[in-house]
Amino acid sequence: MNMIIVGAGGHGRVVLDILRQANENKPVGFLDNNAELHGRRIDGLPVLGSIEELPELRKRGITGATIAIGDNGTRRAVGDTIEQNEFKLISAIHPSAQLATTVSLGKGVVIAAGSLVCAHCQIGDYTILNTGCIVDHESMIGTAAHICPGVRLAGHVTVEAGAHVGIGATVTQNIRVGFESIIGAGAVVIRDVAPMTTVVGVPARAIKNAPSPDEFATLLAPSRPDPRDPMHVSTFQ
Numbered sequence: 001m002n003m004i005i006v007g008a009g010g011h012g013r014v015v016l017d018i019l020r021q022a023n024e025n026k027p028v029g030f031l032d033n034n035a036e037l038h039g040r041r042i043d044g045l046p047v048l049g050s051i052e053e054l055p056e057l058r059k060r061g062i063t064g065a066t067i068a069i070g071d072n073g074t075r076r077a078v079g080d081t082i083e084q085n086e087f088k089l090i091s092a093i094h095p096s097a098q099l100a101t102t103v104s105l106g107k108g109v110v111i112a113a114g115s116l117v118c119a120h121c122q123i124g125d126y127t128i129l130n131t132g133c134i135v136d137h138e139s140m141i142g143t144a145a146h147i148c149p150g151v152r153l154a155g156h157v158t159v160e161a162g163a164h165v166g167i168g169a170t171v172t173q174n175i176r177v178g179f180e181s182i183i184g185a186g187a188v189v190i191r192d193v194a195p196m197t198t199v200v201g202v203p204a205r206a207i208k209n210a211p212s213p214d215e216f217a218t219l220l221a222p223s224r225p226d227p228r229d230p231m232h233v234s235t236f237q
């Protein structure tokens with residue numbers, strides 16, 4: 001299927017390489033809202049314009065798309081736009097990634113080189129499992145989370161929607177990482193992480209706490225999905 005990659009930054013290059021190695025679909029170009037990139041070529045593919053080009057591209061027979069955007073919230077929103085434009089969301093899975101036969105995968109996921117996903121894991125829509133990460137048995141990753149390069153999640157870990165588990169972090173068994181939380185690079189997480197909290201260090205401790213209920217309410221602009229909605233917090237609750 002002829003397809004485009006939405007996002008022409010560094011992650012876009014990684015995704016293009018994954019799609020070329022997987023060799024199942026034909027990437028024909030990038031879309032990116034950064035106008036400075038329009039008309040340029042990236043690793044041989046043109047940047048065809050912004051996301052507004054989707055309807056025009058569909059008329060030209062391009063019907064698949066993969067999202068290559070690092071920001072978790074933007075990735076989720078762009079995924080919805082792609083589907084509204086009746087494109088098929090294509091997951092990019094590197095041939096060297098190893099997935100147990102019992103793994104359940106959402107739509108529009110990116111799984112980079114050398115990732116290991118063990119038995120009975122569930123991977124939510126728009127999630128990135130980045131280079132060389134390990135997701136051990138029965139772990140659940142919510143919608144649009146990012147598991148960065150070299151992360152190690154032990155068994156029965158839950159990572160809720162929109163969480164960012166930073167490069168090289170370790171999360172011990174049975175831990176719950178709250179929605180839109182941030183785990184710092186190299187952290188070792190041994191206790192549950194509250195939603196919208198940033199933790200760093202060994203063992204991981206909070207450097208930015210979750211907002212109070214009042215602050216939290218003001219964060220919920222009408223256009224923003226309500227993270228208290230269970231379907232947003234995690235597909236798997």
Ligand SMILES: CC(C)(COP(=O)(O)OP(=O)(O)OC[C@H]1O[C@@H](n2cnc3c(N)ncnc32)[C@H](O)[C@@H]1OP(=O)(O)O)[C@@H](O)C(=O)NCCC(=O)NCCS
Nearest residue numbers: 148149165166167182183184185186187198199200201207
């Ligand atoms: C956790 C993180 C988001 C914090 O960023 P920030 O909110 O801008 O915080 P700051 O850089 O202002 O640091 C605040 C404090 O936390 C410390 N800190 C920040 N990141 C840390 C980390 N990963 N481990 C230990 N301490 C850390 C800083 O030294 C600083 O301490 P101080 O107040 O004693 O000086 C960021 O440092 C991080 O680790 N990001 C992950 C990056 C990543 O995963 N990249 C891969 C992308 S594929």
